[in-house]
Amino acid sequence: MYRFRYIYVSDGSRGFLLDLIREPDRTKLRLLWCDSGSSSILRASESSDLASVTFDETAAKSEIAGLAYEIRFELEAASERFGPAWVPALLPGVPEFHSRYGRLLRATVLGVNLADLPLGYSWYFVKNLERARWLLVSALEFEASDFRIELCAVRLANTWMGAVVFRYRGVTHRLNGLSSTWRVTIGDAGTTVGTRRRFSASVAMGELGFELTAEAPLTEFVVLENHGDTQIDTTLFGDCEVRVRTRGDAEPAVHRALRRCLLELKS
Secondary structure (H helix, E strand, O other): OEEEEEEEEEOOOEEEEEEEEEOOOOEEEEEEEEEOOEEEEEEEOOHHHHOOOEEOOOEEEEEEOOEEEEEEEEEOOOOEEEOOOHHHHHOOOOOEEEEEEEEEEEEEEOOEEEEEEEEEEEEEEEOOOOOOOEEEEEEOOEOOEOOEEEEEEEEEOOEEEEEEEEEEOOEEEEEOOHHHHHHEEEEEEEEEEOOEEEEEEEEEOOOEEEEEEEEEEHHHOEEEEEEOOEEEEEEEEEEEEEEEEEOOOOOOEEEEEEEEEEEEEEO
């Protein structure tokens, strides 16, 4: 079993993705740091280094030389599950994915200060990491709207199956069960369009539905890891546009989150 726990933050020009990874035979720490158009991935796996590392539901801290940070945050009480619990138990290449959402209070990462930003806190388990294929779109804050969305999808055979949790006008909607899979249709799954990588999906809920498009330049994506013949490509600077249709409205409401979205493809 592989167990991942991570937090991420982006302000549009700087950001980090901090990942604590427990593998069958070791524990690893991975920090993706992005600043002013450049990015770096720092890692630690020695037990002597990780002994001083802390990572819980309010804070994360490391004093490892060259990999120092102190991060404090607040999380909402609710946690969200993506997909039915029994599916990962039967299919070892499917992750069991959960998230909580919150706010970064303050952070000093590699000597750079950040504060008062939306923060995602997620954890997932997967038995067969090499076989797993997934995509992730996480947009936590939109312009002039309370819209928030996280979309996860896994590839089974030749089909992408998606689960969505989103907040709109003060109500949280969860399309994360087996009966909801037909309501979530994946279009572009990290498709290369010119110089950009694009994700798209549509969600139908009767009186409420929307189309989502999220993308970023290919140059913004970083290769986090390779597992077997699969590769994880991630960016903290994705754009996301959602066109929401509600019954009775003449035109869809358009909501945008620019350069602050986490986009990931494991393919």
